[in-house]
Structure formats: C-alpha cells, structure tokens
Amino acid sequence: MxxxxxxxxxxxxxxxxxxxxxxxxxxxxxxxxxxxxxxxxxxxxxxxxxxxxxxxxxxxxxxxxxxxxxxxxxxxxxxxxxxxxxxxxxxxxEPGIKPAAMQSQNGVVGVLATEATLKSDKFNALLATLPNDCRFIKQAGAGLVPLIEAGKADSEEALDLLAKHLEPILEAGSDTLVLGCTHYPFLRTAIRKLLGDSITLIDTxxxxxxxxxxxxxxxxxxxxxxxxxxxxxxxxxxxxxxxxxxxxxxxxxxxxxxxxxxxxxxxxxx
The missing domain is CATH 3.40.50.1860 (Rossmann fold)
Incomplete structure (x- = not known):
C-alpha cells in the first residue's frame, strides 16, 4: 500500500x-x-x-x-x-494528441485545452513529433474551467460557451476531439448533447x-x-x-x- x-x-x-x-x-x-x-x-x-x-x-x-x-x-x-x-x-x-492522431479517420483532430497548455513549449514539442498528415485544430477553452469549478458543467451557460469553442473544430471537419484539460471530461454530457456520437473523445x-x-x-x-x-x-x-x-x-x-x-x-x- x-x-x-x-x-x-x-x-x-x-x-x-x-x-x-x-x-x-x-x-x-x-x-x-x-x-x-x-x-x-x-x-x-x-x-x-x-x-x-x-x-x-x-x-x-x-x-x-x-x-x-x-x-x-x-x-x-x-x-x-x-x-x-x-x-x-x-x-x-498531457493532451492525448498522439492516440488521437492514430484513431482519426480523416486526419483532422480538434484539441480543446487551456491557453497556457496550447502555448507551452512541452505541448508544441510533442506536436512537432507527430506526422504532418494529421491536422490539429487548437482551441482554448476560455471560461470553461470556472464553470466546472462552480458545479455548472451541465448548465445552459456551459453548453452555450462550449458550442462557441467547438465551432471552429467542427467547421474544420474534425472527427476526433482531444480533451486537453483534466476538467474537460466532466463536459462529456454537454459535448454529447451538442454533437451526439459524431466525434470520438480522447482523454488520458x-x-x-x-x-x-x-x-x-x-x-x-x-x-x-x-x-x-x-x-x-x-x-x-x-x-x-x-x-x-x-x-x-x-x-x-x-x-x-x-x-x-x-x-x-x-x-x-x-
């Protein structure tokens, strides 16, 4: 023990x-x-x-x-x-971008993470090791963590904000979404409410x-x-x-x- x-x-x-x-x-x-x-x-x-x-x-x-x-x-x-x-x-x-790249069928992967993670040297060094034939759509989830901290992960407010953050990821045709913050798995219900089963979710x-x-x-x-x-x-x-x-x-x-x-x-x- x-x-x-x-x-x-x-x-x-x-x-x-x-x-x-x-x-x-x-x-x-x-x-x-x-x-x-x-x-x-x-x-x-x-x-x-x-x-x-x-x-x-x-x-x-x-x-x-x-x-x-x-x-x-x-x-x-x-x-x-x-x-x-x-x-x-x-x-x-760290965000599961490697398994996401392996699982994506069309090579377009959305990455929802904090601004600090997306800008970090560690994240971008990891990104540089992955094949060029996979395109990553990076999106900062500003405002989501405070809502989750406040117990509002399934609220209409969270749903509306999440929809805005997911918009560029969906417009790019992503078939896979990396939940690049440990808070974000608690948004699974909201994500499924917005997207159904049309996208594969990756957390680590x-x-x-x-x-x-x-x-x-x-x-x-x-x-x-x-x-x-x-x-x-x-x-x-x-x-x-x-x-x-x-x-x-x-x-x-x-x-x-x-x-x-x-x-x-x-x-x-x-």
Whole structure:
C-alpha cells in the first residue's frame, strides 16, 4: 500500500482520481485542489511553475510515495522543475494528441485545452513529433474551467460557451476531439448533447493511471505491503474543503463510501 498525491488547480484532477480509485483502490490518496487560485490556464508560466512546485513539495512532505500532477497546465509549465526537486516519482498528464492522431479517420483532430497548455513549449514539442498528415485544430477553452469549478458543467451557460469553442473544430471537419484539460471530461454530457456520437473523445485518465501503477510496482517493497481492499482519501483544498468533498461526490463515479474519507483546508505553506 502506498500514499499517492494527486494535485490539480481545482476539481479537474478528480477525473484522474476517479480512474485511480477504479484501478488501484487499495492505496491511500491525498487529493490537493488549489481552488483558491483556479484556473491556472490563464496565469503566467512562472507563477504556475512556482506554485505547483510548492504544492508538490507539500505532498512529498506529507509522506506521498508518488505524485500525479493531474493538471495539463501545471504539467506543461512545471513538471521538469518538480522532478528535479523531488526524489519520488511524479507522473504528469498531457493532451492525448498522439492516440488521437492514430484513431482519426480523416486526419483532422480538434484539441480543446487551456491557453497556457496550447502555448507551452512541452505541448508544441510533442506536436512537432507527430506526422504532418494529421491536422490539429487548437482551441482554448476560455471560461470553461470556472464553470466546472462552480458545479455548472451541465448548465445552459456551459453548453452555450462550449458550442462557441467547438465551432471552429467542427467547421474544420474534425472527427476526433482531444480533451486537453483534466476538467474537460466532466463536459462529456454537454459535448454529447451538442454533437451526439459524431466525434470520438480522447482523454488520458486511463493511460496516466496505468503509468502510476507501473511506478508503484517499481517502488513495491515488503514493508509497504498491507492487505486491504480500499484505502483512504483525504481531500485538501486551499479554498473550501467541504465544497471540494461535495464536488467529488457529485462528479466522481467511484463509491467514496467504500473508502475512509476526510477533508481539510490547506494551511499556510512555504
């Protein structure tokens, strides 16, 4: 049994935690949401890198054996520095443009992500490795994260904004859509309401958790082996831990009642 930290700017990383609890329910988790500062996608790269490093150090100091940087923006801006500073595995997330390119039938792929992710060196370096015969329609989803954070993922307001963001992707004839922010899987219902089944949706939650599982297997040792079916989940928020817990219960498919669950506020950290 390991203690795993899952960090995001807000509730988006709950999509990763949900998959982790499905595949690896026996471990203990700390879910850290920096909701007081969400969204990260509209902040400077320097601020994102500094803040993400501080919060990942907090998780390491709390005893985490591995950390999932469950935020595309933080991964793009900060994962290199975080890995250099910490002595534990740090698993990042990035838009699934490679699997999207492989699955697309017509070679036109829409990428819905934050402005910071789309402009990042990491994203564009990944893009440069892919075949030229696939065209990527990049669209920043400005305004979507705050709506999801406010519990309005299925609202008419979110539907209207999403329709505007999807318009250039649809006009280009995309048959595949990359959900390039961990918040965006919570828009699946709204996307299907707008598009039906006419487009293939790609998110990387499963791939991220499989990578986490590989890292945990490398760390496995006799002194960490404990027989239990379901571990604990501690929800930590920089804004309102009760709201975070309620959002987790509303958004996640996992049965949190199977785990020992608690919530707490993030104290002052340096």
């Amino acid at each position: 390991s203690l795993i930290g899952v960090f995001d700017s807000g509730v988006g990383g709950l999509s990763i935690l949900d998959e982790a609890l499905r595949q690896l329910p026996q471990h203990d988790y700390i879910y850290l949401a920096d909701s007081a500062n969400a969204p990260y996608g509209e902040k400077s790269g320097a601020w994102i890198a500094e803040r993400s490093l501080i919060l990942c150090k907090y998780l390491a100091d709390a005893g985490c054996d591995a950390i999932v940087l469950a935020c595309n923006t933080a991964t793009a801006e900060a994962i290199k520095q975080i890995r250099e500073q910490l002595q534990i595995p740090v698993i990042g997330v 939650s499963d791939a991220v958790v499989r990578q986490l599982k590989r890292q945990l297997e490398l760390l496995a040792s006799d002194d960490k082996l404990t027989i239990q079916d379901h571990g604990s989940v501690n929800f930590v928020s920089s804004k309102d831990d009760a709201v975070l817990l309620q959002m987790a219960q509303n958004l996640m498919h996992s049965n949190l009642e199977m785990h020992a669950v608690k919530s707490q506020m993030l104290g002052n950290i340096k």
